[in-house]
Amino acid sequence: MKQLKQAIVQGDYLMASLQLASVFQPSDCVPDTYLKQVGLWIEQAKSFINSTDIDANSFERFVQFFYVELAFSGDEKNYFSCQYSLLDHVLDYRTGIPVSLAIVFQAMGKTLGFDVCGVNFPGHFLIKCRFPHQANIYLDPLNGKQLSRQDLESLYFSILHEMEDEKMPEEALDEASCDETIVRLLHNLKASYINEKSYSNALTAVELLVNLCPNDPYERRDRGFLLHQLDCTQVAIADYQYFIRKCPKDPATQLLQAQLQQLSEQTPAVFH
Numbered sequence: 001m002k003q004l005k006q007a008i009v010q011g012d013y014l015m016a017s018l019q020l021a022s023v024f025q026p027s028d029c030v031p032d033t034y035l036k037q038v039g040l041w042i043e044q045a046k047s048f049i050n051s052t053d054i055d056a057n058s059f060e061r062f063v064q065f066f067y068v069e070l071a072f073s074g075d076e077k078n079y080f081s082c083q084y085s086l087l088d089h090v091l092d093y094r095t096g097i098p099v100s101l102a103i104v105f106q107a108m109g110k111t112l113g114f115d116v117c118g119v120n121f122p123g124h125f126l127i128k129c130r131f132p133h134q135a136n137i138y139l140d141p142l143n144g145k146q147l148s149r150q151d152l153e154s155l156y157f158s159i160l161h162e163m164e165d166e167k168m169p170e171e172a173l174d175e176a177s178c179d180e181t182i183v184r185l186l187h188n189l190k191a192s193y194i195n196e197k198s199y200s201n202a203l204t205a206v207e208l209l210v211n212l213c214p215n216d217p218y219e220r221r222d223r224g225f226l227l228h229q230l231d232c233t234q235v236a237i238a239d240y241q242y243f244i245r246k247c248p249k250d251p252a253t254q255l256l257q258a259q260l261q262q263l264s265e266q267t268p269a270v271f272h
Contacts, residue, residue: 001211004182008212011178013118014038014107017087017100020182023208024189024201029088037091038104041070042111054113059129059137062112066105067144070094074101074142082192082201085185098125099184101141120176120184121152123159128173138173183212190222199229217246221256228263237263 004023007016018031048069049061066072072094075084079097083089090096090104102118102125109116109129119126119138126147127139138147147155156168176184186209193202203226209219224239240256240263247253 001208004208005212008178008182013103013178013181014087016178016182017103017185020185020189020208021086021088024086024204025088029086034088034091038107042108044069045108045112049112054131056131056134056137059109059114059131062109062114063139063144066108072096072101072104074098076142080192080195082189082196082198085188085192096141097188098141099181099188102127103181103185105139105141117175118181119173120180121172122156124155125176125181125184126152126173128175136173179212183209186212194226199226202226203230217243221247221252224256228259233263 001023004016004019007019014035015031018029018034022029022031045062045065048065049058051058051061074097075081075095078084083093084095084097085100087100087103090100096104099118105127106116106118115130117128117130119128125141127141129137129139131137138152139145140147152173153168156172186205190202190205190209193199193205203223206219206223206226209216210223213219220239221243224236224243227233227236227239237260240260243250244253244256244260
């Protein structure tokens with residue numbers, strides 16, 4: 001956890017993501033090995049781009065190198081597989097989800113001199129590249145396709161649903177910080193492990209989220225759920241109670257109150 005937090009503070013997205021992967025598979029993910037591999041790809045990209053200019057044309061060459069020459073892509077058939085959120089697997093198989101692909105693309109692009117970053121867009125992480133005196137370029141990390149303003153608005157309202165006279169807020173296209181990106185990656189990991197009923201790994205993910213977002217009651221609620229699944233009833237009760245106190249009007253609160261009553265009846269009292 002210390003190395004993960006240190007990488008986040010330093011704004012090193014790739015190292016933070018590799019440190020995260022090593023939490024779940026310490027014997028398989030050696031960050032330095034993967035950093036060397038990415039370094040080799042960066043050198044190959046320089047030769048492929050074959051230009052010292054940092055402009056839209058050289059950026060287009062980099063996009064071609066990443067998605068055609070290296071063949072990075074998304075697997076839409078197994079979108080919720082946990083391996084696509086673990087950076088060592090993403091680098092080994094060159095397949096991922098939007099946020100994990102964006103992390104690799106951003107790390108390479110920045111080293112090459114491009115002002116590239118991730119965007120914590122609702123429902124679909126994006127890539128943004130900024131150039132002086134011209135409009136920003138937005139890419140879909142799954143395939144490198146350039147997205148127009150109309151594409152972005154359609155994507156936004158497909159997730160959040162358009163209301164009358166509502167416009168997409170400009171802050172939806174803001175740069176994602178390192179901690180926001182890692183939290184997004186962790187949310188995907190948590191959901192993937194829950195979907196696979198790998199509750200111990202899901203609990204590891206939510207413990208990291210609680211550590212990174214200590215004031216988020218929803219992470220405490222999710223930890224309570226996972227502890228409940230793992231028969232750690234006393235601690236689950238404490239997390240459920242915390243959520244109810246912090247979010248009394250949440251739709252889940254009434255259900256959790258009923259769950260708490262049932263758990264309390266099933267859990268023997270502890271005397272000291």
